[in-house]
Amino acid sequence: MPRYALKVEYDGGPFSGWQWQDDRPSVQGAIEAALARLERGVPRIGAAGRTDAGVHARGQVCHCDMAKDWAPGTLMNALNHHLKPSPVAIVAAASVPEDWHARFSARERRYLFRILNRRARATMEAGQVWQVQRPLDVDAMRQGAAHLVGRHDFTTFRSTMCQAKSPVKTLDALDIAEVETGAGREIHVSLSARSFLHNQVRSFVGTLEKVGSGSWPPERVREALDARDRAACGPVAPPQGLYLTGVGYPEDPFA
């Protein structure tokens, strides 16, 4: 069966997450419903990152197996037609080898977390950022974040529901940028790693907000990491600021 890689963008707001659930709307369910309009009996699809309820994606990647040969552009347009009016769009499609796997072939996941740091409530950005009203000290956040980069036991920063076999992961990058937007000041936390633990990014960001607002000294991030204890983590940041921005493969299927 010909296999296709799909790059997917979505507003996670109306969904219970990526993963199919029989009683609630999911992004996987929306795409599978669109595929079912094209061919009967299309197998389940798998994605590189199973985003949680409310988390958005700019560059989620999944793959699907079709019975017929489709020109990738035709497949993309047909899926987008049937995805209407869901806030889900296929932004790229490519033919891939039959042993290519969106999840297992991936070598890198990239996330962005957007904090809107202003007093007045978000209007246009509602549902697309985490709004923090207290002014955040970005230099202090960067000092705290420096402790997290590299290979560590991240037990403190993973959900108790996390199903990964090991809490040891390598965080390749965690960069914090200040961005002036039409709405004021945003703080963008960008992260990349081969893979992430469940709730790891939101646990990082909630902890770094404690540092930025002055509640925690930056060194307390190191102590929290060393504790290897979920109870040492700061609050988990809310999902609506989080974006899966991209997935890296040995060769970019969409290039």
Added chain:
Amino acid sequence: MPRYALKVEYDGGPFSGWQWQDDRPSVQGAIEAALARLERGVPRIGAAGRTDAGVHARGQVCHCDMAKDWAPGTLMNALNHHLKPSPVAIVAAASVPEDWHARFSARERRYLFRILNRRARATMEAGQVWQVQRPLDVDAMRQGAAHLVGRHDFTTFRSTMCQAKSPVKTLDALDIAEVETGAGREIHVSLSARSFLHNQVRSFVGTLEKVGSGSWPPERVREALDARDRAACGPVAPPQGLYLTGVGYPEDPFA
């Protein structure tokens, strides 16, 4: 009565426009309802730009007259509290002299029009951009736009409903930028003038889209302008891409 200038941000989507209407939700109505929670009998408020249905604002300015003396920050916070959950926020407040007028004291209005230029339907940006699927030639758009800058009779580019006494206005700037965003390519059209005619920006943008897509040669913008005939205008671009970004005064009341 002490007078206050308010800088207002809103998502125009759910509103019939800035201006109060007795049977439909308006931004003015939302702010006046919040004011009525603070004091009885607050007079009607006036704004620098009466945005149409669906048009957004980052920096609309209005003024209000209060019976009591309010610290501007307290007034802003109280209004924002009562504006919930409307997508309207007061982002700055300032005391101004009693003869200061949001509309008549203004010397400049600034607008931004966002075009999302990609094939796949917008998800996160739905309602915040005009999506154009055909690739647009920005250089051609700039050539067309050059004809519009300066002092002209803009009869072609104003709504037949426009109530301005004269169609002669001076367009101080019309800049077109290409911006790479998480969602792909956006084209940002930024404009400034002392004042604009009704539907002028959307008439410009709809006309320039004809040029960018290759349907019109750039010189046809000049011919349309010279015709001084509404029928010579291109289509009017939809409201959801338009933002009132700021209003200029001899002295910035919020500085």
